[in-house]
Amino acid sequence: MTLNKKALLLSVCVLSVMGTQAFADRADRAKRAHERQLASYAHSIIWVHQKITTWIGGASYEREMGDDPDKPRRNPGTEPLNDWADGVPLDKIYNLHASRIYPGIKARYCDDTLLVYLDDPAPKGVGPDNLRNIQTGWTESYLRKNGTSGPGQPPAPLQWMEDNIIESSFQYADPILEVPACMLDTPLPSGRPVKIERVIDLSKQFFEKTVIDRRTDACPAGKHGKNGIYMRREGTQKYNKFLEPVGAPVWGAWAEFTNYCKDDYARDFTFKTSCSYTTKKGTTWQGSVYWTQTKNVSADGVSMSAPEFKSSNCPDIRDGVVKAELPAPIVNTVNTTENKSQSCPAGYTGSISLRRTKTVRTTTFVWKQDPVVATSYSNWAQTSNTCTQPLVCSTWEGSSEEGFKHCTCRRGGEVVSSSRGACGSGGGSSGGGGDHDGQGGGDTDADHDGRSRQDGDTNDHEGPSNGDAASGGDRSHNP
Numbered sequence: 001m002t003l004n005k006k007a008l009l010l011s012v013c014v015l016s017v018m019g020t021q022a023f024a025d026r027a028d029r030a031k032r033a034h035e036r037q038l039a040s041y042a043h044s045i046i047w048v049h050q051k052i053t054t055w056i057g058g059a060s061y062e063r064e065m066g067d068d069p070d071k072p073r074r075n076p077g078t079e080p081l082n083d084w085a086d087g088v089p090l091d092k093i094y095n096l097h098a099s100r101i102y103p104g105i106k107a108r109y110c111d112d113t114l115l116v117y118l119d120d121p122a123p124k125g126v127g128p129d130n131l132r133n134i135q136t137g138w139t140e141s142y143l144r145k146n147g148t149s150g151p152g153q154p155p156a157p158l159q160w161m162e163d164n165i166i167e168s169s170f171q172y173a174d175p176i177l178e179v180p181a182c183m184l185d186t187p188l189p190s191g192r193p194v195k196i197e198r199v200i201d202l203s204k205q206f207f208e209k210t211v212i213d214r215r216t217d218a219c220p221a222g223k224h225g226k227n228g229i230y231m232r233r234e235g236t237q238k239y240n241k242f243l244e245p246v247g248a249p250v251w252g253a254w255a256e257f258t259n260y261c262k263d264d265y266a267r268d269f270t271f272k273t274s275c276s277y278t279t280k281k282g283t284t285w286q287g288s289v290y291w292t293q294t295k296n297v298s299a300d301g302v303s304m305s306a307p308e309f310k311s312s313n314c315p316d317i318r319d320g321v322v323k324a325e326l327p328a329p330i331v332n333t334v335n336t337t338e339n340k341s342q343s344c345p346a347g348y349t350g351s352i353s354l355r356r357t358k359t360v361r362t363t364t365f366v367w368k369q370d371p372v373v374a375t376s377y378s379n380w381a382q383t384s385n386t387c388t389q390p391l392v393c394s395t396w397e398g399s400s401e402e403g404f405k406h407c408t409c410r411r412g413g414e415v416v417s418s419s420r421g422a423c424g425s426g427g428g429s430s431g432g433g434g435d436h437d438g439q440g441g442g443d444t445d446a447d448h449d450g451r452s453r454q455d456g457d458t459n460d461h462e463g464p465s466n467g468d469a470a471s472g473g474d475r476s477h478n479p
Contacts, residue, residue: 041118046158046195049107049116051096053197056200088114109199110180117195131192158193159195160193162190206238206246209237211235211249225262232255266294268294270293272290273289273366277317288314331362332362338356338377350385350386352385358376361376393423394423407420
């Protein structure tokens with residue numbers, strides 16, 4: 001009996017200890033769940049702030065606007081966001097899903113300041129007495145999990161707003177101590193966890209860059225040059241964060257950068273031709289005739305004046321007995337042949353070969369002048385034509401008196417061959433396999449009108465000339 005009492009007492013003690021431990025475990029689990037709920041609200045505030053910050057002023061040098069004009073992926077930056085002082089339209093922010101935002105989280109933006117706050121005075125699972133713990137609970141949980149992140153304090157995720165005054169237990173490089181006045185047209189709640197930071201609107205983010213403009217001016221009168229005068233001016237252009245120009249550039253004065261112009265000029269040249277004269281004693285001597293010519297260079301190009309007689313050591317020319325004459329220009333003619341092929345007309349196979357003659361005539365002068373080159377072409381002439389229409393063979397029934405079939409082959413409507421028997425059979429023509437041209441095996445076939453014709457009597461149509469199809473009539477009475 002004493003043993004049973006001891007066992008019973010021991011069981012009661014064990015159960016009491018186990019109950020106490022279970023109660024402690026439940027309390028600990030409830031505390032952790034409460035901390036997770038607090039951290040979830042804090043995380044939602046931070047997440048909304050990050051998404052709006054990225055949309056308003058995130059670093060992006062590409063136009064990631066997306067396909068929906070009502071919900072662009074980035075702030076277009078076309079005009080300041082002055083109408084968000086009473087509330088940021090969260091449904092317009094790209095990738096800010098309503099399903100991931102806790103009820104009661106709102107945002108305001110003006111004066112380059114973004115405020116995200118909890119507007120609900122009694123959020124689910126937190127209660128009105130635990131709003132402060134959303135900030136402190138998150139902070140303590142963060143410190144327990146991550147510790148410090150380098151020198152000083154870890155980053156401050158949340159602040160506290162009390163009567164439009166911002167409180168924080170962490171250090172900020174540029175602390176915001178009071179809610180901007182532009183947000184107070186509609187009163188803000190007091191005693192709320194918030195995240196407030198400066199965010200610069202893309203429409204206010206500009207930088208200036210030096211730009212260069214170039215142009216080419218023609219040479220002035222009395223000067224010439226192929227490239228003229230290169231002019232350049234510098235200016236400043238304002239750009240937004242997307243590297244798009246904003247407004248017109250402010251230009252300086254044009255300045256000469258490179259001048260390729262030269263003065264026009266005229267230069268005289270002398271050349272000579274040969275002459276001969278006979279003395280009184282009958283001796284023939286060779287002499288020279290001297291000519292002058294002027295080369296003019298200007299913006300209009302290069303031109304040569306006509307040669308003029310200057311002097312000669314041949315007495316008859318010198319004394320004016322014989323007039324000096326320039327030698328005739330040297331003309332050189334070169335002929336070459338050009339070939340090309342041409343496709344056949346529609347419905348024909350083969351090709352057409354064409355040929356023409358190219359003539360290059362070069363005239364060379366004895367004086368200083370560029371040769372004159374003239375090029376001419378003859379008409380294209382046909383050298384070969386292999387265009388043919390395909391051979392089409394068909395089988396048709398003879399008269400009841402004949403009692404057998406016929407095969408007729410045509411090319412372009414003209415009968416090429418006709419034979420007894422079905423096409424493709426031993427006695428008939430092959431069904432389009434070749435050009436029989438009257439080689440039908442020597443059979444005599446009868447037409448519908450009873451006339452007899454030897455297979456070799458038909459003429460083969462050789463295709464079009466110059467690529468044109470010749471239309472031949474169907475001279476048979478076959479169906």
